[in-house]
Amino acid sequence: MRIFFLVFFSTVFGNAFTQDLAFSRKIIDTLTSPPYWGRGYTNEGATKTAQFLKAQLESYGLKPLNQQSYLQEFYLSVNTFPGKMEVSLNGIALVPGGDFIVSPDSRGIKESCKLFQKDSLNFVNDENRIVLTIKDKLTWSVAQQTSENTQILVNRSAIQSLPQKIKLNVENRFIKSFKAFNVAGMVRGTAVPDSMIVITAHYDHLGGMGADTYFPGANDNASGIALLLNLARHYAAKPPRYSVVFICFGAEEAGLLGSLHFSQNPLIDLKKIRFLINTDLAGTGQEGITVVNGSVYTREFELLNRINSEGKYLPKVNTRGKAANSDHYWFTEKGVPSFFIYTMGGIKAYHDIYDRASTLPLTEHEDLIRLLIKFNSALMSNH
Template sequence: MKLKLSLILLLASQLGRAQDMKFARKMVDTLTSPYFWGRGYTNNGMGKAADFIAAQLKSYGLKPMAGKTYLHEFNYPVNTFPGKMEVAINGVALVPGRDFIVSPDSRGVTGEGKLVQQDSTHFVDAVNRIMVTLETKLTWSAEQTVLDYTVIQLDKKLQTTLPKTIKVDIENTFNPSFKAANICGVVKGTSHPDSVIVFTAHYDHLGGMGSKTYFPGANDNASGATQVLSLARYYGQHPQPYTMAFIFFAGEEAGLLGSKHFTENPLIDLKNIRFLVNLDLEGTGVEGITVVNASVFPKEFALLKQVNEKGNYLVKVNSRGKAANSDHYFFSEKGVPAFFMYTLGGIKAYHDIYDISATLPLNEYEDLFNLLLKFNEGLMGK
């Protein structure tokens, strides 16, 4: 009988893990799909993603953090590229995202002209106010301002000759007040509801560059958003002594804008936050994780290391000091104890069209999930 019971428990455990991985893969696939168009500034990508995440939190039984809505709205200026994105160099049409990107603060331009070489990597069409650069990697971003010229970055590995002529048709639209929203939900604590543990991740990415090219953002940061959704789903079914809070930030790619807005307009008392864990770039992990603020909060880092060693979850947990490199930062500046964790190893795609779900391994998704559960137990003194 004991043998049968052990076998049943083992099978149930394996089935649960398989279901968790199926859930994770489904979430990453969904968030990186064309429907969400890079969760950015064109085709209502970010708005669609916000509505989707809010619906997920509701389905898990979470309550809005404040009022009747999960959305914590704000706005900011941003430069966008919703339409034509056509570039030809030396008479050869280039493919957006693969062959070139435009600097995200570029103005739109239509015209053709000759390029004058400035140095080994810079070429200028002074008439049309265009600069062409040769880059080892095409890395896009989001900008809140617009230049009075246009910068076009070429992948120099794909250029067989020096750029001499250019023809362009690029459309931009500057939005002085783009409407965005953080998504915020809670599971109220059973015995210490005023003590709060917070999990955060940004759900926005770069959106589209033109009408035919978008940046899926699988590792950055569908992976982190998925891990926080997984935790929200778990704690929705398993309330804890402390309140568990979940925040999905918008505007991270434009400058940590969502987290800055939340800390300046908090929906919960920041002094009640026992600890905050921010998750970004969570899709790999074969070389472990790095923990920003580890040296700032040595007691909690020691607990995390102890939990990891006991559970044998990750091969390494690296310490890093203070850094303004993700959404934990403005919380730390307000006195909130916080870690930012990111995984190491594996794929190198970042802020490009190759950061896709199909090549995102999620190989330490389960181990990180379990590490965080046990870390929370330690924070709550369980």
């Protein structure tokens, strides 16, 4: 009989987390699909994503933070590339995203001209303010301004001969005031509702480069959003002692702007936050996790590490110090105790077109969910 119950509970809880993994895969598949267009600033990618997340939080029964709205709007400037994205080098057409990317602050240009070698990696046409740079890996980002130049970054593997002639048809659009959103909701605590655990993740990515190429952003950060939504479902079904707040930030890739806006215009009392956990790059884990601020909040890090050791969840929990590398940063600056947790190992795709749902292993995704639930429970029991 004892063996029967052990098998029964193992099967039930194992299936529960299998469902969590299936749910995460569905969320990641959705957010990396063409309709959301890289969750950026063309084709309404970021706006559609915010509406999708609003609907998710509402469907779980979370309460909105912003009076009757789950959305907190803010504005930013951004350079975008919604149209033509054509580059030929020495008469050979290059493939956007794979063979080349445009520097995110580039101006648009339509031109055909010669290139002159500046050094082993850079070829220029000063008259037309064109720079071609050879790279071993193409990594894109987001710019809030437009340069006077057009820079084309070309994958070394696409270079068949010395760059001598280039033909460009690149369209940019600078948006001075783009409306973006943070998406936030709360599960009210059953015993100490004025104390809060806050779970955050950014939903934006790089968006599209031209009319035919977008950056899926599976690991960065559809994986973190999937983890956040899994926790939102969990706590909505089983409200804990403390209130749990969930915030999906916009415009992280543009400079942590969504979290900056929230920290300056908080919808909750920041002093009542017991702890904030920011999750980004939650899709691998073969080499464990790294905890930014682990060496700052040593008591909480020792607690997290002990729980991980006892539960044998992740192969390793690494610690590092303070860093302005994700949305936890502005809260740390406001005195809110915070961790930024990201997984290590596995695929190396990052800020490129290869960060896809189909190749994201989610190796330790379930165990990370388990670990965070246990960690939050321990934080709440110490009131």
